[in-house]
Amino acid sequence: MQKDILLEDDLQSNNQMDDNRRGDKIKKTQEGQENEKVIKENEDLKDQKISEYGQTLLENGKKEHKIHLLSIIGEIEGHECLPQHNKTTKYEHVLPQLAAIEDSSDIDGLLILINTVGGDVEAGLAIAEMIASLSKPTVSLVLGGSHSIGVPLAVSANYSYIVPTATMIIHPVRMNGTVIGVTQTFEYFEKIQDRIINFVVTHSNIDYASFKNLMLDTNQLAKDVGSILVGEETVKKGIINEVGGIKEALAKINEMIDSSEEKNNTQINNLQVNNAQIDNTKVDNTQVNNTQDNNTQSDKSQKSKSLKNNS
Numbered sequence: 001m002q003k004d005i006l007l008e009d010d011l012q013s014n015n016q017m018d019d020n021r022r023g024d025k026i027k028k029t030q031e032g033q034e035n036e037k038v039i040k041e042n043e044d045l046k047d048q049k050i051s052e053y054g055q056t057l058l059e060n061g062k063k064e065h066k067i068h069l070l071s072i073i074g075e076i077e078g079h080e081c082l083p084q085h086n087k088t089t090k091y092e093h094v095l096p097q098l099a100a101i102e103d104s105s106d107i108d109g110l111l112i113l114i115n116t117v118g119g120d121v122e123a124g125l126a127i128a129e130m131i132a133s134l135s136k137p138t139v140s141l142v143l144g145g146s147h148s149i150g151v152p153l154a155v156s157a158n159y160s161y162i163v164p165t166a167t168m169i170i171h172p173v174r175m176n177g178t179v180i181g182v183t184q185t186f187e188y189f190e191k192i193q194d195r196i197i198n199f200v201v202t203h204s205n206i207d208y209a210s211f212k213n214l215m216l217d218t219n220q221l222a223k224d225v226g227s228i229l230v231g232e233e234t235v236k237k238g239i240i241n242e243v244g245g246i247k248e249a250l251a252k253i254n255e256m257i258d259s260s261e262e263k264n265n266t267q268i269n270n271l272q273v274n275n276a277q278i279d280n281t282k283v284d285n286t287q288v289n290n291t292q293d294n295n296t297q298s299d300k301s302q303k304s305k306s307l308k309n310n311s
Contacts, residue, residue: 055097058111058250065108065257067250068101070094072112072127072153078120089116091123098130108257109137111249112157118148121173121192125149125199128156132203137256141249142166142240152196154240155204159252161244164231168239170214171226205238 058067072094074087082088101107112131118124131138131153140157142150147169154160154168162168173192179185193215201208214227214237221228234240242248 057107065254066106067109067111067253067257068097068107070097070110070112072114072116072150074115075117076119076124076127076149076153078123089119089127091120091126094127095130098127098134101136102134107136108260109139109253110134110157111253112138112140112153114140114142114146114150114154115144116146116150116153118150118169121149121196124153125195128152128199131156132199137253137260139249139253139256141244141246142168142234145169149196151239152199152203155200158256159242160204160240161242161249161252162231162234162240163245164243166231168229168234169221169226170211170229171221171224172215200239204240207238210237211239 055071056069058069059065072089074089075082077088077090098110101110110131128149131140138157138159140154140160142154142160142162143166145167146154146162147167148171151168151170154162173189173196175189193212197208197211197215200206200211214229216225217227218225220226229237229239232243235243244252
């Protein structure tokens, strides 16, 4: 009888173990399916982000840095929508993304690919100012061309590259629509040009007079005023830092991220040392104060004893 009971208990425990194993397998299968679903959704979202906004996150390199890739292509769209057949970069997409990059603790740096014909001055300068004000390392790479307002965009990064065959056209400001032929209109044009020139001069190695001469040159373009610079010429003029491609740009931004992390670690260590010194000083001061208090109390007790003895 006892043997039968033991056999039944063994069967029940074995059945229970089998049920647990089946449950674990089902659970693992469900978790695996959910993980695959999440991975597929992330890949679809990444592909959608590339196709719609020309942006993606580079995170599979040897350095394991997370670098946001931003493309500035076609025409820089201003306050009015351009025709649908035009390839455009919309500032209402780029500006919030740049703010998110600055705010994110996951993103280490920004790589900007530029192939633009130019476009709206206000929108282009707004994007350029946002890039220039980022605290994270930024590198730009000019591919094909970076014309007109694309010049400030190219120099807005901490370091800029241009491929050997890429071009940059520098020309005076143009205006669409009705133009009133008065002195004030030309003064307004001059102010707009000064804003552009000052930005380029501040963020590159060219001086004001040299850039303005390139902008107003009448010998290079047959039907326009301005200059066209190809690859190495932009470096010689001091507008772009170096000739190079995607390999050089990625190597540079990884180097800048490493340098930034080392600097931050040094600052943190110095801060910790300073805090430790302050804490030690506080402890020493407390000990000195306690010693002084003890000495005062002992002096008082000795005086009271001597008074009693005299009495």
